[in-house]
Amino acid sequence: MILSINLRGLVNAEYYQLLKLVVDKVDEANATTLKIKKVRDDLAGILPALKSSLNAEVALSETKVIQDLDQRRDDAIIGLQMIVKGNARHINTEKKDAANLLKAFFKAQGSEISRLNYQAETSVLDKITDKLKSDAKYIQAIALLGLDEWVAELETSNQQFETVFKSRNTEISASVTNLSFGELKKQSIPVYSKLMNMIESRYATTEEDGTPTAPYQNLINEINALVEAYNGYVSKGGKTPDSPAKPA
Numbered sequence: 001m002i003l004s005i006n007l008r009g010l011v012n013a014e015y016y017q018l019l020k021l022v023v024d025k026v027d028e029a030n031a032t033t034l035k036i037k038k039v040r041d042d043l044a045g046i047l048p049a050l051k052s053s054l055n056a057e058v059a060l061s062e063t064k065v066i067q068d069l070d071q072r073r074d075d076a077i078i079g080l081q082m083i084v085k086g087n088a089r090h091i092n093t094e095k096k097d098a099a100n101l102l103k104a105f106f107k108a109q110g111s112e113i114s115r116l117n118y119q120a121e122t123s124v125l126d127k128i129t130d131k132l133k134s135d136a137k138y139i140q141a142i143a144l145l146g147l148d149e150w151v152a153e154l155e156t157s158n159q160q161f162e163t164v165f166k167s168r169n170t171e172i173s174a175s176v177t178n179l180s181f182g183e184l185k186k187q188s189i190p191v192y193s194k195l196m197n198m199i200e201s202r203y204a205t206t207e208e209d210g211t212p213t214a215p216y217q218n219l220i221n222e223i224n225a226l227v228e229a230y231n232g233y234v235s236k237g238g239k240t241p242d243s244p245a246k247p248a
Helices: 012-029 037-061 063-087 093-108 118-134 136-145 148-173 181-209 214-236
Strands: none
Touching (some): 012 037, 012 214, 063 118, 093 136, 181 214
16 A cells, blocks of 8 residues: 655655655645544654754764865965065055055954954954955055955855854754654654554545545555655665755
């Protein structure tokens, strides 16, 4: 009746998405009317924990992205300071003065900005870019030395870092769980199986009673369509068309 699927063969994001879609299909069919609400609720009740654990894994995977963005903004501030330092020896007096002005400004923000912790560096770089873009004397110095592109890169890289860093911390805070996704997966597989067995059992009882089986058959058809798609995912090792890598 309902097609079998190797749930353990699904990667975590796909597993979560399949269970969520199955619950959605059951809801559309009206679990109360089909007398499968209790088992449906058991499976639906596991979804928040699965999503929470999955979000935590996604957040951890973003650590490399954060490190790369931090390196990018480090390169921007170090490169900008190096160019300013070089121009402080310029033969052109105006450029030399502009460089010394900027050099003094950077010095006032503290030494080795790139070595600060993530949040402290974000704050300092925000202050630097704001000042360089709003204070007339610094705007003039930047323009004279042709450093507008460097300032823009410093601002962009710092903003991108802050966005991803905040996103990761939010995900981690919202994803506190005592169990790993693998442990939750082991717990939920029997619940999924119980729901499938219950649907088949209710269908068989309805058929024996001579009452309309269409509601159950339609639900079984919907679930089988999902299972076929995800079985294709497992066999081909690729993504199914309608299953995103992140939980919806």
